[in-house]
Amino acid sequence: MADTRAHAGELAREAIARGDVTGWFDTLYRESERDGFRISWVDLAPNPYLVDWLAAHASAEHASAARGRALVVGCGYGDDAELLAQRGFDVLAFDVSPAAVARCHSRFPGSAVEYAVADVLTPPAEWAGAFDFVFEAYTVQVLPGAARRACARSIAATVAPGGILLAVARSRREEDAEGLMPWPLTRAELDEFRAPGLALAKLLEVVEPGDPPVPRFVAEFRRA
Numbered sequence: 090m091a092d093t094r095a096h097a098g099e100l101a102r103e104a105i106a107r108g109d110v111t112g113w114f115d116t117l118y119r120e121s122e123r124d125g126f127r128i129s130w131v132d133l134a135p136n137p138y139l140v141d142w143l144a145a146h147a148s149a150e151h152a153s154a155a156r157g158r159a160l161v162v163g164c165g166y167g168d169d170a171e172l173l174a175q176r177g178f179d180v181l182a183f184d185v186s187p188a189a190v191a192r193c194h195s196r197f198p199g200s201a202v203e204y205a206v207a208d209v210l211t212p213p214a215e216w217a218g219a220f221d222f223v224f225e226a227y228t229v230q231v232l233p234g235a236a237r238r239a240c241a242r243s244i245a246a247t248v249a250p251g252g253i254l255l256a257v258a259r260s261r262r263e264e265d266a267e268g269l270m271p272w273p274l275t276r277a278e279l280d281e282f283r284a285p286g287l288a289l290a291k292l293l294e295v296v297e298p299g300d301p302p303v304p305r306f307v308a309e310f311r312r313a
């Protein structure tokens with residue numbers, strides 16, 4: 090396929106026009122496996138900002154072998170979840186796409202990670218306040234309209250007292266055009282993660298080189 094990002098954008102546009110904001114992800118994963126093209130966000134490696142965060146927190150407050158329960162949102166093909174399991178977390182990772190979750194199972198047979206098909210917009214009640222570390226990369230930005238705010242708030246609600254949410258997203262200035270999917274987050278949208286009682290503990294605003302360069306938020310939130 091010549092332009093897989095444009096194809097994903099077209100699937101998104103058609104699904105959203107039908108009022109289905111999540112149905113296109115599984116279509117894209119299934120097509121990718123059937124036709125052998127790479128989805129733009131799939132790099133089969135852990136997120137570098139998660140790697141950095143874990144390295145920075147390797148010795149101090151998280152020195153113990155058992156680091157608690159972790160949740161990986163929109164886990165895709167599972168690399169972030171596997172890294173967290175290797176680092177001592179008890180990990181639940183989920184995606185709305187059954188095809189993506191099936192691929193996690195086939196890539197990591199015997200994994201310690203619990204993989205599940207679930208929609209972050211309608212999370213199981215038992216996830217509320219249940220996770221010591223929550224990792225979200227690039228899920229809010231692939232959702233449109235009101236689903237973005239609902240997604241951020243739903244993710245934040247899973248963080249346990251004393252827990253941490255690390256969120257990574259493309260960013261844009263308020264005055265910039267929304268652009269094409271993936272739609273970068275404004276600072277106001279990032280602040281939606283704070284709504285259910287989280288505080289912003291650290292915010293990196295990075296610009297990755299490229300043509301064009303890609304600005305991102307890397308935000309650490311904590312619940313008191």
Ligand SMILES: C[S@@+](CC[C@H](N)C(=O)[O-])C[C@H]1O[C@@H](n2cnc3c(N)ncnc32)[C@H](O)[C@@H]1O
Nearest residue numbers: 114130163165184185186208209210226227228
């Ligand atoms: C841009 S991809 C990022 C995947 C992975 N987090 C990464 O960084 O490589 C967004 C992922 O979120 C999943 N997703 C989208 N909407 C979701 C929802 N409402 N609930 C759960 N997963 C969702 C998609 O299927 C896709 O795997």
